[in-house]
Amino acid sequence: MSEVHQHDDAKARFSLHVWRPVLSRALSQRAAITGLIGAGVFVAAIETALPLIVGRIVDTARAGDAGGLAPILAIYATVFALFAGGVWLFIESAGKVSTRTADRLRRDCFAKLQTLEPAYFDVRPTGWLVSRLTSDCSKVTGILPWVLLDFAWCSAIIVGVVTAMFWTNPRLALWALAAVPAMALLSAVFQRFLIRAGREARRLSSAMTASYGEMLLGARTTKTLAREEANLAEFQRLSSDMNMWAMRGAILSSIYMPLMAMLAATAGALVLWQGAGWVLADEKVSLGTLIAFMQFAALFAQPVQELAQRFADILNASSAAERISSLLATEPSIVDRTDARPPERQAPIRELRFEGVDFWYREGVPVLEGFSLTARRGQTIALVGSTGGGKTTIVSLAARFYEPSAGRITIDGTDLKDIPLAWFTERIGLVPQVAHLFAGTVRDNIRYGRLDASDADIERAARRVKAHGFIEALDKGYDTEVGEGGERLSTGQRQLVALARAVLRDPQILVMDEATSSIDTATERLVQEGVDELLHGGGELHHGGADGGRISFVVAHRLSTIRRADVILVIEKGRIAEQGSHAELIARRGRYWELYTNQYAAEREREVLG
Ligand SMILES: Nc1ncnc2c1ncn2[C@@H]1O[C@H](COP(=O)(O)OP(=O)(O)OP(=O)(O)O)[C@@H](O)[C@H]1O
Ligand SMILES: [Mg+2]
Structure with a gap:
């Protein structure tokens, strides 16, 4: 068991290659994928438009234009309804993509396992294979639609907000973006540690699962050998190590989130500090624009945070994706030759012969050498x-x-x-x-x-x-x-x-x-x-x-x-x-x-x- 287990969760490096089998099955669902990505871009567009509308409402109200207010408020309400529709669409599409991809992957893995010869199963514990079909499939297909959605949403938000800001007021735009490099840096640093903590916790968790399995399978033997205490001590060590890494992860997250919120607030404050002066000096910045920019500045923290999170998700699920892709890539070693034909005679088999058969399970450890035998019908x-x-x-x-x-x-x-x-x-x-x-x-x-x-x-x-x-x-x-x-x-x-x-x-x-x-x-x-x-x-x-x-x-x-x-x-x-x-x-x-x-x-x- 150890041989197979060890390399499993130890590494988590991003490689598109291991995701290919999952991606190809997800992307083949054209309609759902289009809905998902379309909804992501659509929602992002609305989120970009909302601050502008709010700004316009403020300016219209300040100008005392009561007649002009009603249509804008109507637009605001409509946009919100569209926003709700967009959210419904992406959740629905994500659900479809996730369940259908999982269904296909599981079926393909199952079919693949059925084509493989007994030797494949000799070296892989049943529990290990069952996890491929269950938890690995759910893990990769559980995150995949959200990754796709977020990449679409984040790119659209970034492009949309940056365009809207520079189009409205380039100077203020620079101030609103001032905190972005700090946000990106903070995310990169924290995610590194979070990923490490997550990986350690997973490695220990799979060791614990193995330990449960062995305990359950060997319950009788353990009893007769009075091994309970030693086993328990070993298990407790694993469990408390895992606890420690999980706690570290939780503590890191608890620091990361507020820090990001603070940076977003700082960006808002910078906009307010610079912009308020301009508003007062009446330098072509309206109050509405200022309010819109403060919202833009806050909005920017989201895609940075989401991208970092999704990247971590991908790394977390990479070993699962790798195991699935390697299973799907395994070629059965006992396959029909292309020219294999059933014997022409339909009569029963008359004779089965071993002719000088050598056989080994492991190279270098021969089990049969030069084995010959003839078995005839009726014998x-x-x-x-x-x-x-x-x-x-x-x-x-x-x-x-x-x-x-x-x-x-x-x-x-x-x-x-x-x-x-x-x-x-x-x-x-x-x-x-x-x-x-x-x-x-x-x-x-x-x-x-x-x-x-x-x-x-x-x-x-x-x-x-x-x-x-x-x-x-x-x-x-x-x-x-x-x-x-x-x-x-x-x-x-x-x-x-x-x-x-x-x-x-x-x-x-x-x-x-x-x-x-x-x-x-x-x-x-x-x-x-x-x-x-x-x-x-x-x-x-x-x-x-x-x-x-x-x-x-x-x-x-x-x-x-x-x-x-x-x-x-x-x-x-x-x-x-x-x-x-x-x-x-x-x-x-x-x-x-x-x-x-x-x-x-x-x-x-x-x-x-x-
Ligand atoms: N799946 C396997 N992988 C590696 N080695 C194996 C495997 N199965 C059997 N062996 C080894 O091959 C040799 C022959 O085993 P085999 O099971 O054929 O013996 P057997 O004559 O059926 O024994 P028994 O009477 O106990 O059933 C043994 O040395 C065994 O350790
Ligand atoms: Mg035997």
Whole structure:
């Protein structure tokens, strides 16, 4: 986890590049973006016009022109109504841009994740990926419309106010702008510190999230190892550090805001000080103009402050944008070659071969070396051997979760790489070592194997693998909710459901990785019978069963599965140490005989003890 986490929030440098995927999805919504930017410019124009109108009202009133006052007041009221309309438009457009961009990003990220191979997920914790889809997407799309809006609004205010001032009175304009360099400098300095504080707080916050996650996942282990106190101390350290940085940020903001307000007031005072003299001396400055300029001077603080704030927002969300853009830029490594074709024969797969396959998860740490194997239709290949030998790796390669680092895997003589992945996956049924169920009912989970299966098909599949009995006994039978990851079922029950799912699929290649974790004896017997049935049972299904139409790989830990397999491979350190039928291997009195007799003795002992 640490490897992925560390670089995350540590850096925050502005780079347009990481924002490109988000921007392009936002900008493609022409109407909403036009509304947003248009509304920003429109509101800015009104804000620029208002001081001028107020000035005119004052001058008209001073001139005692009661007749002229009414139309200007009417204009003032109309302009305010337009202002309200502009505000409504930009809030509405910002909402649209934000939700639609988030929707597109999330869908694209989800779709991208589905194209990526299992190896991608090996090195990235689930929690990390979930945050990409949730908090990162919300973060970048939450600020994006406001950034666009504010850039439009601020530019328009600056251009509008400066033009209006110089057009009305250039000398007074210079005085009104006198405080702007100080404002810009103040903002630059404070934002630097604010950004730093924000970054530290975020880094610590993500470390805290990770710590929560680890605590929750490892709750049992922690208890048994009496690690609570040490964990708590570590957590408290993170929490108080984060607190400190968050406080620093709050204190800085509390100083920054009033200072900016003071500078704005100073600008107003400068205008008043200079302008009042001119008004008194009657140097072509009316009272109305003076009042308008004081408002202009105050107005200028806003865009400076907003720009600084939005820039900080962009930096804050930059690491989120970077993670999203890197996810979207990831190319799946297992993809169809452009010339990949399904085999011409529609007949079932006859043969799957490993030809001199080398494989490693990490460069330089070989797991398989020169592995060769031929599995024919109708055969059950059992893989046995000590833990870490490479059994799961072999079946994962057969299922094309990974691709050989060297050598090749073929079906009926064609390299798997030359066959469309979808064609192949359709013909594979997999029962993994740790069966995964999705939140939903038992029925939904079995149906996952073949979406168009009827309830009767589902029940038939469950009966075949001897899962029907336990499912019926659940409080709502097939409609029982299994909980997240199937947590409400035991490990054995989960495997039974996964078995039923695989049977329903009626695959041409069946890959089964028996659970190693202990299952209660009754369920274990059921799983046993289920597997047996699946591998050797009657031919209700057209590819499996008595006509011998299926290739089965079973990573076996249990005697009965092993005994009835056609070929038993003893896998040690990524190689086939022994190969043959049960009888042959027993007669040889080698590694298999050793494994078998050990387990047999243990089994007998268990039976005796009851
Ligand atoms: N995703 C992975 N990334 C890196 N190394 C892995 C990965 N999966 C397995 N390995 C390593 O590859 C080797 C073979 O593992 P594999 O899971 O194939 O063994 P196995 O025979 O199935 O063991 P078991 O009987 O315990 O299930 C081990 O050394 C293991 O540490
Ligand atoms: Mg394994």
